[in-house]
Every structure is written in C-alpha cells, then in structure tokens.
Amino acid sequence: MLAARVIPCLDVHGGRVVKGTNFVNLRDAGDPVEVASRYEAEGADELVFLDITASHEERDIILDVVRRTADCVFMPLTVGGGVRTIEDVRDLLNAGCDKVSINSAACKDPDFVRRAADRFGSQCIVVNIDPKRVTKDGKEFWEVHINGGRKPTGLEAVAWAKEVQSLGAGEIVLTSMDADGTRDGYDLPVTAAVSEAVSIPVVASGGAGHPQHLADAIIKGKASAALAASIFHFGQFTIEETKQIMRDAGIPVRI
C-alpha cells in the first residue's frame, strides 16, 4: 500500500541549516549533510531544502550542499527557493536533486512550468502554492501570495492548482500563509479543496505543531504527504514517533 509521506523541510542559508521563527532570529542548526543523514536514519520519506539565501550570487553554495547530500543520502531530495530559470532547474538536477520546486517564478511566468516539465519530466517539477485567506467583495478568497507571503498575485489557490497541473507540474506543495508558523495545524479546508481539485499529489505544509496535525492533513486534508519543520528541528517529536501516531490513526506509513 502506498504510504503517506513525512517530509522534513530544512531552511538552508549560506550553506548551513538555520532555524528561526518567520525568518527572524536565525540560529545555526548544523551542516545540511549531517542533518539530512539524521533524518534519513529516523525514517524520513523525503527531504526538502529551502534555499533562503535567494541571492543569485550564492546559488553555487546550494548546489554544493545538494551534491554533498546526494552523495550520502539515498532518498528523494527536493530543493526550492529562488528557482527562476531552466538553467537553475538543470543545475539542481545535475547536482543530484530529484525534484525542483518553483514558486514565485511560476506565478510570474506560468509557461516556465510547462517548459521545465517538458524538458525534465513532470515527476521532477513541483510547484509551491502559498495561499492566504483574504476578503474580496465580502467573500472569502484564497489568494496565492509570493515573496514569502508578502505579495498578493490575484490568483485563487484552487484554480491556480488546476492550472499548474495542466502546465505539467507533477506535485504541489501547499503552504497556507495563515497557518504557517502557528503550530496549530495545517489549513485543512484549503488543503482538502486543492487536493480534491487536482489529480497530482498534494503535500500539506505550514502549521504543523504535533504529529496529530500530520495525520489530519492526510485524513481530513486529503494530502498525499505532510511537510514539517519545527516539530522535528526542535526535537519535540522524532519522525518515528510522528509516524507511529499517524499509523495509530489508521494511515499507511513506512516504519
């Protein structure tokens, strides 16, 4: 039976894993390769690196991190953050990345998703969608934001998810800007609405504070996988404990 995936996400800055709250108070949390190896040993199903450097001059640093990680960690690795061109995608894949995640560049130039999927295959093109609940004309609207939630795009999350699927994306990572950082759980209504609207896998992201939240993302949010950062980084729960709680909730997991 296909297992629901548990995916730790590591923020990488200047070649190091950093932890912080909402991109402030960043603390060094170690060498990406060591942290990745630890998560692999704990039973992580995949790993996501988010390159929060985002300056073009430092792209080579993340490529080196990917190379070193892919040399000794034998599970799928996704990199997101600052992916803007076909060359960015190619360089990351050549460095040993399995999937590349596109966010702002997809909103600015949707055809970029199509070109990337045509060139490298849908299976390695992930689109990040960051919705935020706003009110428009007296009605709630799930508006896609870019630039870490600071810039509204006018796009509606469910419609945009369908569009990126038709452009060739193989997976969607959905990060609710309302839930992100709260540790109160994922935004389940938005996650379920997007998951049910598309036929590609959806990864729930943003808001996990307890393993039960990951279970909820799969059962109530209909997600294929759940991504989390702080609950693992701060040693609150191991991946193994998280999976046991998910299994107790009746979810197939790989233990």
Added chain:
Amino acid sequence: MITIVDYQMGNLRSVQKAVQRVGGEAKISSDPHEIATADRLILPGVGAFGDAMAEINRRDLATPIRDFCQTRRPFLGICLGLQLLFEEGFEHGTHRGLGILSGDVVRFELPEHLKVPHMGWNTVKKQSDCELLEDIGDSSHFYFVHSFYVRPSDPSVVALTCDYGGDFCAMIAQGNLFATQFHPEKSQSNGLQLLRRFTQLASHSGAPTA
C-alpha cells in the same frame, strides 16, 4: 566495473553514488563501444519514453544496449530504463522501445482518489525468486515515481508486483536481465541491498565481442 548509460535523461550521479556506497565501481558513459563491452550495465532514466528513445537513437546506443543484453552479462534497468526494454510505449503518442522484452507501456487509468504520478513509498510482492531479492522480504517498501507501467506479454518475467489501484509489474527478472520500476538508488537500505546484490552477481558471459 558497472557502466551507467548516459543519454541525458535523469540523475546518473545518484545511481553512481549508490553503487559506490555498496562497494561497487561505476562509470558514466555514452560511448557505444564502452556500453556494448561493459562488464555490467545500468540503464537509468526519468522523463518521457519518446524523448528517451530519441536520445538513445541519436547517440546510436540502441544496438549496443541490445547487444549487451544478448550476452547475458548483468543488466539493470531503473524506472524509464525498465520501460524502454519493451516494444511500445504510449506516452505522448506511440513510440518504439528497445524491444528486448515483449509487451507494452501504458498510463495508469485510476479512480479519482488515486493520484498520478504514483509517487512515494509502496510495498512490493514477490512473484518469483531472483538473486537480487534474496535479502528482501515481501512487503518491503521501495520509492516509486511514475505515471506509466509495463505490461510484459510473458508473465514469467515478473519478479515483483506492486498494488496501486490494482497490481502492476514493479520488477522484471530474466536470467541476468533485471529492471525495476522503483528507484533502488532512492530506496534507502532496501534499494542499496538490491544494488549490492547486483554488484555481486556472477557474470555468465565469455569475453565480450569487441
């Protein structure tokens, strides 16, 4: 020495590193002569069937790969490298494959709640004993990412099946010809164990014809 076929379709480095991790030596090559005369060959690959065959043909690699498989030296196809062994694929139109095995490659047609690509860790069921699976139990997890699957005409080549809205062929084995739909190089200890076995297989061939 294992030769990994480079035809610009996917992540060769991960395969090479995984082979090295289990004590094997591996080089990456797109040279037809090196491929035809390799000790053991791995055909990896991700992407679309038609593009992959076009790249293989552009580099004149179809004949060396077929010739290699004739010699009964150890061969391992991975993901698209499994699918290409068959006669015909239907990804974006109809394309001829390498035709080393008879059968075709078709897209998953599944009920709505089952997502395509089939992406993630799924369990496998043994259909026959094969040397690469000696240390791997039924219900072991492997990492899959694909939208198409193979339908071999000869059911006896199926070594593993996997259930995703119905059983499909997850691995074939026929003599020293092996191929997996999953990615052993991304399947942690189970995958590394399979690759370790591959590096240890006796090569049954005589000297390759130069």
